[in-house]
Amino acid sequence: MxxxxxxxxxxxxxxxxxxxxxxxxxxxxxxxxxxxxxxxxxxxxxxxxxxxxxxxxxxxxxxxxxxxxxxxxxxxxxxxxxxxxxSGGVDNPSKSSSSxxxxxxxxxxxxxxxxxxxxxxxxxxxxxxxxxxxxxxxxxxxxxxxxxxxxxxxxxxxxxxxxxxxxxxxxxxxxxxxxxxxxxxxxxxxxxxxxxxxxxxxxxxxxxxxxxxxxxxxxxxxxxxxxxxxxxxxxxxxxxxxxxxxxxxxxxxPTCPVCLERMDESVDGVLTILCNHSFHSLCLSKWSDARCPVCRFVQTPELVVGNQCSECKSSESLWICLICGHIGCGRYVHGHAYKHFCETSHCYAIQPDNNRVWDYVGDNFVHRLLQNKDGKLVEVSGRGAPRPEDAGKTETEDKLDSIQLEFTYMLTTQLESQRYYFEEKLASQVREMNRDVEKLQIRLEENDKYKTETDIRLKGLTKEKVNLEKKIAQLTQKLTKATTDLNDEKEVNKHMKKDHDKWVALVAKLEKEHEQYVAEKTAEIVDLKESLRDVMFFMEAGKLVGGSELRDEITEGQVVVGPSAADNAAAASTSKKEQRRKKR
Ligand SMILES: [Zn+2]
Ligand SMILES: [Zn+2]
Ligand SMILES: [Zn+2]
Ligand SMILES: [Zn+2]
Known part of the structure; x- marks a missing residue:
């Protein structure tokens, strides 16, 4: 071999x-x-x-x-x-270590x-x-x-x-x-x-x-x-x-023999064939390995239900790393399985639902075992032991069959993944549209509410406006009246001012007249006082004359009054008295 x-x-x-x-x-x-x-x-x-x-x-x-x-x-x-x-065994120092x-x-x-x-x-x-x-x-x-x-x-x-x-x-x-x-x-x-x-x-x-x-x-x-x-x-x-x-x-x-066998095409040169029998369930249970995460995942379907991509929790289109058991989603979801390869260079990943192994470096499927339509695992490359029913076939026919199966399978899976991809896309678009419609409905409702509110406010404002207009009319009326009153008052004021001037002139004239009058009267009073003194003097003199023996003489005498009666009254009186005394 x-x-x-x-x-x-x-x-x-x-x-x-x-x-x-x-x-x-x-x-x-x-x-x-x-x-x-x-x-x-x-x-x-x-x-x-x-x-x-x-x-x-x-x-x-x-x-x-x-x-x-x-x-x-x-x-x-x-x-x-x-x-x-x-004795050779005794020489071996490790003999004591029996654990x-x-x-x-x-x-x-x-x-x-x-x-x-x-x-x-x-x-x-x-x-x-x-x-x-x-x-x-x-x-x-x-x-x-x-x-x-x-x-x-x-x-x-x-x-x-x-x-x-x-x-x-x-x-x-x-x-x-x-x-x-x-x-x-x-x-x-x-x-x-x-x-x-x-x-x-x-x-x-x-x-x-x-x-x-x-x-x-x-x-x-x-x-x-x-x-x-x-x-x-x-x-x-x-x-x-x-x-x-x-x-x-x-x-x-992978160190797990089951996982190694899954990809034996790719390890050609390291391993030729791990076992010469096909990958049937009996073989799987014989190799059943509780420690290998991949085998545990693939062989216990009840666990698969809850499994998901370790990065995005997607449960669709999962791939499991054959080396370390990392679970990632396929390229039509988020491509986390491919990302895992980029980060770790673990280049073999298995699709759990059909045990197909992908080689990221070779960019192809590397297994020789496929799950057929009945869910049974079949060999496709014919490199294992020939199956009894194929014994009559020539190698070329066998090869053609396997190639056909491989291509049919590849086409089916590709179409399937495409279908998933577009269905997912369609669903997401419908979801998006529904979301948009919901959003629009909400906005419409909001607008309706806003309109109602605005209407109510408009009504209130209109009422207020009418009231204000009424008030303005009233005020305008009042203003007009007040303006008229003001004009009247102004007219009255003008007249009064004119009258006032007249009165002032009159008062001035009257004051002047009054002064003149006072002066005249004062002069009159002075004259009257003079006259009264003269009268009084005459009357006294008459009385004196009547009583005296010299009345005749005196009656014949003459009385001379000084030129300035007022100023020389005293002197005159004195001189008169002297004259009288002389006359006596
Ligand atoms: Zn086997
Ligand atoms: Zn394994
Ligand atoms: Zn993912
Ligand atoms: Zn890995």
Missing amino acids: STATVSLCVILIEVTEESQLLPSVQYLAPKYRGNMADNGSGKPKELQFAGGDKSKTRGLRKPYNLTVETFTSTETTATTTTGDKK GQPSDVSDSEGAGETKKVTFLSGNPFVEVTKGVLHLYKENERTPMDKLDVGRSEMLLMLAVPASTSCRDLLQFVAPFQADIEHIKIIRDSIPNQYMVLIKLKSQRQADTFYQTLNGTTFNSFEEDLCNLAYVARVETMKETENVGLPLVGHTEL
Whole structure:
């Protein structure tokens, strides 16, 4: 079962912080040791991790217990006695470590009685750790035919069923006992399978081992096949931020055998066929793996109901990452499955409803098993064992049939997804339209309400306006009246002012007249007073004259009055008196 080229595998055991590394498991193929010499550094070429998000790359995978049992060749001959074999076992310091020893060990010891397995130490050296095992294939393929190219002296036997015991296994490889340096059995928590690392002494011996045993059954009554792959390197590393991220130049593969079988077209060169029977339900239940998130998802339909895209919670068109179990939606929803590939380089995803596996790097479907219309799984590429009903058909017919089926299937799924897509689009448009109509209705109602309110307000305002107009009319009337009154008053005022001037002139005239009058009267009074004095004087004089003997004389006498009677009255009177006295 040799192919022209093979892909070499890389095994990376990423152990948890508190668990121990397994330095004894580490391995580097000779051609890489050569590279190490080329680049001149003392250390082997490091694995190159690409960037990425650790939690996304880890996905749903949880660390689990890993047990490694090492069977080392003791270089003893086939004639070695049982006692010698046991002493070799005592020399092995690991004998005290008996934890995790499988029950098969006693079988191998029992088998020690036969000559076939005496080259292996009786008790395996057992190491236990906890972590996640990553399986990668190199993207660059290595030619099979040239010896000088150098592949690897280490071979990986993948997915050995638990029904094949240690004893069975040792018997299976017994013909090559002289070529084997050591055998390491790696068990994880999957109960029904394990993997085996076989280190051979030279490249040529490894090639012979590979070509002889790859694709053969472990024994005549089991149909499970031995699947071999060349191992480029085995690393154990503590889990850190970048350990476990995508490896540059490598493609990560699922470690679950069921998932591996689902995509065996794509792992051509790593694995040829995992099992030679079709992917029927019996086989699935046999491989049933409670730990693999993908198998759990695909095999338990009741779980599928509640499943959804881990990013957008969509439950339509889901794809599950075969490497880490991430669930994402398809390209017609939000494309989160593709986004997961971009972030983690996990390039295989399975459609749970029909088990079709998509390869994002190859951009095609990679499975050879399809679900037909009846819901049964059928093989399409014809690379597995021929089905009994197809026995009569020629290979070409078979091929044509499978191609036809493949294309019909592809067309159907594409049309289906298109239908989903357009139905979804239509539905969303209807939803949008309904929303718009609702919005418009609400707006209409609002407008109606607003209009009613406005009408009421308008009515009120109109009433107010009428009232105001009435008031304005009244006020205008009042104003007119007041203006008329004012004019009248002004007229009256004008007349009164005119009268006032007249009166003022009159008063002035009267005052003048009055003054004149007063002056006249005063003068009159003065005259009258003079006259009155004269009269009084005369009367007194008459009285005096009448009484005196000299009355005749006096009567004959003359009275001379001074020129200024007023001023010289006193003097005159005095002089008169003197005159009278003289006369006497
Ligand atoms: Zn199978
Ligand atoms: Zn699986
Ligand atoms: Zn999504
Ligand atoms: Zn993933």
